[in-house]
Amino acid sequence: MKKKLTIAALALFMITAAASTVSALDFNFTKFAEGVGDQKFHAGINMGIGALPYDLSLPAIQASFEYNVGNQFLNGLPITAGVCFGVTGYDNKGDPKTLAGQWTGSLIGIGVKGNWHIDLGIPNLDTYGGLTLGILLWPEQNVFTHNGGEQTNDFNHTTMLYGINLGVKYYFTEMIGAYLEVGYSQISIVQLGLALKF
Numbered sequence: 001m002k003k004k005l006t007i008a009a010l011a012l013f014m015i016t017a018a019a020s021t022v023s024a025l026d027f028n029f030t031k032f033a034e035g036v037g038d039q040k041f042h043a044g045i046n047m048g049i050g051a052l053p054y055d056l057s058l059p060a061i062q063a064s065f066e067y068n069v070g071n072q073f074l075n076g077l078p079i080t081a082g083v084c085f086g087v088t089g090y091d092n093k094g095d096p097k098t099l100a101g102q103w104t105g106s107l108i109g110i111g112v113k114g115n116w117h118i119d120l121g122i123p124n125l126d127t128y129g130g131l132t133l134g135i136l137l138w139p140e141q142n143v144f145t146h147n148g149g150e151q152t153n154d155f156n157h158t159t160m161l162y163g164i165n166l167g168v169k170y171y172f173t174e175m176i177g178a179y180l181e182v183g184y185s186q187i188s189i190v191q192l193g194l195a196l197k198f
Helices: 002-023 030-034
Strands: 037-044 055-070 079-091 102-118 125-148 149-171 176-185 190-198
Touching: 002 030, 002 079, 037 079, 037 176, 055 190, 102 149, 149 190
Parallel strands: none
Antiparallel strands: 037 055, 037 190, 055 079, 079 102, 102 125, 125 149, 149 176, 176 190
């Protein structure tokens, strides 16, 4: 737990330092100031998983809802804040049965997410970096042979969900776009999906 908190604190420090540096540059944040109160919804598929021991049985799906807070924090750097949800499943049924038996499980992540945005002056393009913090629910089931019979054990783990990301969004219309995020959390390494703005 201490290691995870240290990583999260270091990531926050790095983003804050970068935000302070970037905010001192002559970027134009007007479009974010005008968009205060905008609500943004994202839904996508993860193409890499950070904490799975076996093969995927359910593609990793993640969604988030964010609110444009504006540029009141971090020396004027615009922020969106919101909640996120992710789920995926895994098993080892494709492998030969071992003494440990067959494992099936899922990862369910629920957390809060904050992104700091940088306007590069390119129309319809939004670039950002951020942090995710929350809880990770990790139910598992192990089916194995014991004394000639089949036995099932259920396990329910709960741990801290944490992550750091860099992303880019491009809006094809005023409300609809696509996004790509790279970074790390237990349920996301590369994420690609649909972005909506209201």
